[in-house]
Amino acid sequence: MNDLMMNNLAGLLVITSYFVVIARQARTASWLYACQSFVLVLLFVVIADHYDASDLYLWSMTAFISKVVLLPTILYIQLGKMRDAAAEKPVFHPALIAVFVAVISLTCLYIIQPVALPMVATLKPVLAVSLAHFFIGLLCIITQRNILKQLFGYCLMENGSSLMLALVAHRAPHLLEIGITIDAIFAVIVMVILARLIFRRLNTLDVKQLTVLKG
Incomplete structure (x- = not known):
């Protein structure tokens, strides 16, 4: 039963990631990212129950505070102060993005099949989703003109790495997850600061306008 629940939640993780990618406004993406992180x-909770890994329960609490509450709130408040309608125009149609996400997910599932790890023998779809999130995050970065939306690509990559770590190292100390979370929070804060500096100086969030470097 746990295997089925984990695989279904992994599928929901991909769906929520897709909505993060296609969201036009950064504020909308921040709430969708909170939903994705809640999944x-x-x-984490189901994996902890499946493997009887008590540390993962602590991981889940840390992830809830940082990824569901703290980071989305920071992003919602800070990114809401910056708006560039021209940068919000999508580069690709959402239907095409859906095709890209599906191809990435199926490709990762195919790549994962030869992996012979007894601990994840029945959870290869979940492992495939954790790998796919790196490429979905990359997709978010390269298909967005809005530099604020590109920031969420990094967040999706980080969620994918956290899921993979929970699967293959679920008995790792809670301190490890805290370290990863702190790194992610500081990385996001730095990227938000850089985005604000760019917007204040150039009054644009469109990467197509950031083509000239001046010494």
Whole structure:
């Protein structure tokens, strides 16, 4: 039963990631990212129950505070102060993005099949989703003109790495997850600061306008 629940939650993780990618406004993406992270927290809880890994319950609490509450709130408040309608125009149609996400997910599932790890023998779809999130995050970065939306690509990559770590190293100390979370929070804060500096100086969030470097 746990295997089925984990695989279903992994599928929901991909769906929520897709909505993060296609969201036009950064504020909308921040709430969708909170929903995506909440699904990740549920996965942590089910994995903890499946493997009887008590440390993962602590991981899930840390992830809930940082990924579901803290980071989305920071992003919602800070990114809401910056708006560039021209940069919000999508580069690709959402239907095409859906095709890209599906191809990435199926490709990762195919790549994962030869992996012979007894601990994840029945959870290869979840492992495939954790790998796919790196490429979905990359997709978010390269298909967005808005530099604020590109920031969420990094967040999706980080969620994917956290899921993979929970699967293959679920008995790792809670301190490890805290370290990863702190790194992610500081990385996001730095990227938000850089985005604000760019917007204040150039009054644009469109990467197509950031083509000239001046010494």
